[in-house]
Ligand SMILES: Nc1ncnc2c1ncn2[C@@H]1O[C@H](COP(=O)(O)OP(=O)(O)OP(=O)(O)O)[C@@H](O)[C@H]1O
């Protein structure tokens with residue numbers, strides 16, 4: 203079974219659309235496909251499939267009220283089965299490592315040719331671990347700088363996650379990584395190829411283990427919502443940055459153009475690939491499905507294994523690394539290799555101003571809450 207988790211740094215870039223329609227396209231090619239909605243807390247694949255509601259899903263399985271086999275449902279599409287996510291169960295996005303392991307074990311034991319996993323946005327350790335159980339997860343991005351930046355940061359975080367899984371605990375490499383991590387301002391500045399040279403010097407064994415694990419990591423890229431053919435080079439830019447700064451290859455699966463027809467399809471409750479197989483989105487999806495069908499269909503060992511999942515639970519703070527500073531560093535990296543245009547910079551500044559404004563508002567809200575709590579404390 204080939205596993206294809208679909209992730210992105212930024213939200214709303216088209217992961218669920220691609221997951222659903224790609225799953226249907228692969229099923230049309232007479233493959234046995236399972237589509238799993240692991241955007242826990244934000245599950246909406248059932249809507250993309252045209253289902254009004256779902257009775258059970260991953261939440262009911264994890265709460266113990268239903269067996270795993272029972273939550274796998276048939277769909278209107280031959281060869282495609284579906285595992286709903288359950289948006290209603292509060293707190294489900296934060297699974298414990300025991301729940302996560304139980305879920306992954308069951309997913310890996312599925313009888314299918316392809317398992318497509320729709321993930322939530324962001325780089326939380328939960329999302330990262332679902333992404334890294336497969337050797338070739340798919341990163342979706344749009345051509346905007348912010349989306350590309352977040353895709354890059356997602357991959358950078360994945361590299362750190364793989365290092366944590368590869369370096370044996372108490373090894374020199376593990377300690378060194380921990381030491382660098384403790385100085386939070388330092389970790390974003392790490393230039394990975396140089397960092398790896400250092401690891402090689404101080405702890406050859408860990409270094410070799412990392413190179414073995416990372417050789418099992420060959421992520422794919424899909425560039426979605428393209429509105430101008432000249433933006434296709436955005437994928438090339440990201441690939442070059444990833445090659446140069448993260449020391450990995452990012453295989454380009456294809457582009458999908460923006461098409462307003464999708465919302466019409468959504469309203470009609472028919473997946474676009476069935477609603478208009480000749481639309482530009484559908485054509486893009488079919489091209490990508492063809493490419494996937496030509497690749498190896500057997501899953502290689504992924505870059506992390508189930509045994510390391512407990513650790514990931516402890517290093518939950520990892521997601522905190524994705525902050526302003528690291529974004530600035532990436533922009534600096536892009537500036538140095540001449541990848542940023544004036545327009546890109548203007549857009550970045552605007553986005554940052556927006557984020558600063560948002561943080562200020564959040565900060566004010568928290569201050570108000572604190573004042574209220576203190577006042578209530580006095581009056582109680
Ligand atoms: N190529 C496209 N052309 C037109 N609209 C698109 C395209 N791709 C996605 N959309 C629209 O963009 C919106 C977001 O898509 P989708 O829900 O698939 O993104 P997502 O990455 O799964 O979002 P989230 O991070 O919230 O889960 C949807 O309304 C979808 O119809």
Ligand SMILES: [Mg+2]
Pocket residue numbers: 217218219241246320321
């Ligand atoms: Mg989604």
